[in-house]
Amino acid sequence: MTGTSSTPTAKYVIHAKFEVNGIVEKPDVIGAIFGQTEGLFGPELDLKELQRNNRVGRIEVEIKSEHNKSYGTITVTSSLNKAATAVLAAAIESVERVGPWEAKVQIEKIEDLREVKRKQIIKRAKEILRKWTLESIPETDEILREISDVLKPCEITTYGPEQLPAGPNINSSPSIIVVEGRADVHNLLRCGIRNVIAIEGAKIPETIVKLSREKEVTVFLDGDRAGDLILKELLQTVNVKYVARAPPRKEVEELTCKEIANALREKVPASEVKMKYARVSVPAKIVEAVEELKGTLEAILFNENLEVIARIPVSELAEKLPSMDGATTIVFDGIITQRLIDLAEEKGVRLLVGDKISELTRRPIRPRLLTFDDVAPEGPGGKLT
Numbered sequence: 275m276t277g278t279s280s281t282p283t284a285k286y287v288i289h290a291k292f293e294v295n296g297i298v299e300k301p302d303v304i305g306a307i308f309g310q311t312e313g314l315f316g317p318e319l320d321l322k323e324l325q326r327n328n329r330v331g332r333i334e335v336e337i338k339s340e341h342n343k344s345y346g347t348i349t350v351t352s353s354l355n356k357a358a359t360a361v362l363a364a365a366i367e368s369v370e371r372v373g374p375w376e377a378k379v380q381i382e383k384i385e386d387l388r389e390v391k392r393k394q395i396i397k398r399a400k401e402i403l404r405k406w407t408l409e410s411i412p413e414t415d416e417i418l419r420e421i422s423d424v425l426k427p428c429e430i431t432t433y434g435p436e437q438l439p440a441g442p443n444i445n446s447s448p449s450i451i452v453v454e455g456r457a458d459v460h461n462l463l464r465c466g467i468r469n470v471i472a473i474e475g476a477k478i479p480e481t482i483v484k485l486s487r488e489k490e491v492t493v494f495l496d497g498d499r500a501g502d503l504i505l506k507e508l509l510q511t512v513n514v515k516y517v518a519r520a521p522p523r524k525e526v527e528e529l530t531c532k533e534i535a536n537a538l539r540e541k542v543p544a545s546e547v548k549m550k551y552a553r554v555s556v557p558a559k560i561v562e563a564v565e566e567l568k569g570t571l572e573a574i575l576f577n578e579n580l581e582v583i584a585r586i587p588v589s590e591l592a593e594k595l596p597s598m599d600g601a602t603t604i605v606f607d608g609i610i611t612q613r614l615i616d617l618a619e620e621k622g623v624r625l626l627v628g629d630k631i632s633e634l635t636r637r638p639i640r641p642r643l644l645t646f647d648d649v650a651p652e653g654p655g656g657k658l659t
Contacts, residue, residue: 284387319365572588578602614626627648
């Protein structure tokens, strides 16, 4: 499970290094951390729950392989207290295997972000004071004009019966930009974009639907998983003309004016995006397996008659698959990696369905690759063809 690269109020950064006696990929390391720390200290310190509640950031892994070994670093941000962060670090260090290979993880340091920030502020304050002292004092009128510009009230208004945060030009402009929240509206207004309105919630407001019948709509969303989900909902309910996204793992509210301009300039027709998100029909048993497996970190293996022949932890899938026969479909709550594809191809697997697909060096004809979000029910029973 992943989220933003750091928590909104991160206090500490855990830095670790690792060594694995075999060739592995980033998703293998991340899966091992989740699998081997799950349930150690109850729900309060469960890594998956901590990420869901934004108490711990995404697990960042840098990796390289040589001489049949893999080396790298692990970085995790934490907004927990010192004691809980130390327990989390020790849990990560307890990982002993990645896939079928022995592994060793060692915590190098836990960085206090607040101390780093204090040092940066003090350094910058000295620079500001030095420059301030050297520069001449500006005229009073100039000071008042600068203060007036800074204190000019934000032009956020509300629109529609849902009181949606919006810019002042929603009515007058023939086109509008739809964003996720109030902070996004504020950032676009700061950059001079006034025809902007926010969804402000998981449910698409009726006001947005009505506006899309009258105006050209560009949706401008965060470059993360939540942005993907909101985009799919918008494409189903709103007459969207164009789609713009923040860079990967960035939010619209944190972009500079230059980044906002670039993102809007690179918007793509919604018709192209809809093709990307088109769902694929598969037998109902596979859809049921997808729903059943979400959040379990487990895998279900089916034979050609879509009968379950095994259910195992995802952390054991790459290790056990070579010795298992008869599996033609594998559905699992994990990331489809190149290594797993190669193993499945050797065993004659026809379909791999995972939560996500990693960057691949080679995409095969068989097995067919789908994500959880790709599948739609085909009907009860049936064989995979």
